[in-house]
Amino acid sequence: MRIGELAARAGTTTRTLRYYESRGLLPARRSGNGYRSYDEDDLKLLRQIRTLQDFGFDLEETRPFVECLRAGHPEGDSCPASLAVYRRKLDELDALIGELRAVRAKIGLRLALAEGEPPLCELGGQEL
Amino acid sequence: MRIGELAARAGTTTRTLRYYESRGLLPARRSGNGYRSYDEDDLKLLRQIRTLQDFGFDLEETRPFVECLRAGHPEGDSCPASLAVYRRKLDELDALIGELRAVRAKIGLRLALAEGEPPLCELGGQEL
DNA sequence: GTAATCCTTGACGCCGACGTCAGGGCAACA
DNA sequence: TGTTGCCCTGACGTCGGCGTCAAGGATTAC
Numbered sequence: 001m002r003i004g005e006l007a008a009r010a011g012t013t014t015r016t017l018r019y020y021e022s023r024g025l026l027p028a029r030r031s032g033n034g035y036r037s038y039d040e041d042d043l044k045l046l047r048q049i050r051t052l053q054d055f056g057f058d059l060e061e062t063r064p065f066v067e068c069l070r071a072g073h074p075e076g077d078s079c080p081a082s083l084a085v086y087r088r089k090l091d092e093l094d095a096l097i098g099e100l101r102a103v104r105a106k107i108g109l110r111l112a113l114a115e116g117e118p119p120l121c122e123l124g125g126q127e128l
Numbered sequence: 129m130r131i132g133e134l135a136a137r138a139g140t141t142t143r144t145l146r147y148y149e150s151r152g153l154l155p156a157r158r159s160g161n162g163y164r165s166y167d168e169d170d171l172k173l174l175r176q177i178r179t180l181q182d183f184g185f186d187l188e189e190t191r192p193f194v195e196c197l198r199a200g201h202p203e204g205d206s207c208p209a210s211l212a213v214y215r216r217k218l219d220e221l222d223a224l225i226g227e228l229r230a231v232r233a234k235i236g237l238r239l240a241l242a243e244g245e246p247p248l249c250e251l252g253g254q255e256l
Numbered sequence: 257g258t259a260a261t262c263c264t265t266g267a268c269g270c271c272g273a274c275g276t277c278a279g280g281g282c283a284a285c286a
Numbered sequence: 287t288g289t290t291g292c293c294c295t296g297a298c299g300t301c302g303g304c305g306t307c308a309a310g311g312a313t314t315a316c
Contacts, residue, residue: 086239
């Protein structure tokens with residue numbers, strides 16, 4: 001299959017595929033005329049990348065998953081390196097969610113104060 | 129006060145102040161030699177901007193607060209336009225936190241599955 | 257006087273994940 | 287044979303919030 005078809009089947013663009021190739025993430029074979037040539041396995045790799053991207057992984061973080069699949073494992077997360085990325089991501093998410101919740105609380109408090117209504121509860125000695 | 133002192137007192141850089149000025153957010157008077165000149169009110173404006181930036185507001189979102197202060201109100205959030213930004217930001221934060229929690233759950237589930245341990249509970253018909 | 261430290265403007269660099277255009281080649285169909 | 291539709295490479299643009307030079311002028315300290 002050529003690049004346009006792969007892109008369509010994965011719901012992405014040819015530009016994106018060329019970009020992944022430039023990053024060494026999804027190299028392509030070439031047919032006689034120089035066109036990139038892909039197979040079903042490439043589609044699987046690509047879908048793995050896209051799924052992780054949707055989760056907020058950056059490209060480099062998807063690499064262990066891609067390499068895991070390319071090594072013949074049934075799933076991209078069948079390898080220790082992938083699981084390590086999962087764990088790191090969970091930690092990052094927990095930290096981020098915690099920060100966002102703290103910010104949310106502060107803004108909510110400020111809004112309540114500015115609206116002239118006393119906040120429902122004192123939230124401890126927060127810096128405002 | 130000149131730009132360097134203001135930057136130091138606000139814990140930021142001269143580059144940042146010139147950038148804010150270029151965005152029309154914190155215009156400066158000029159002294160005879162062409163140097164930017166600031167006063168205590170400018171410091172207050174700047175601190176308002178920085179606080180909101182720390183909350184994750186982008187520059188444009190801080191503008192209503194700055195204009196509110198400049199209009200003579202005691203606080204940047206003493207104006208309806210500022211409160212509207214607060215509310216919009218709360219909505220955005222809620223949405224974002226919700227998405228992150230969903231992603232966190234999916235990754236956690238995948239990690240559990242990949243580790244060979246059955247997940248503690250079925251989390252409904254999530255797409256994996 | 258001169259060195260050090262401020263200040264000025266202008267302009268390019270950075271980051272990530274591509275979008276978008278330019279200028280060309282290859283292929284298939286009428 | 288022309289037209290359409292794919293493909294190629296290369297390269298610049300995007301976004302936000304600045305960092306980091308470069309080349310010069312002003313001020314202050316000694």
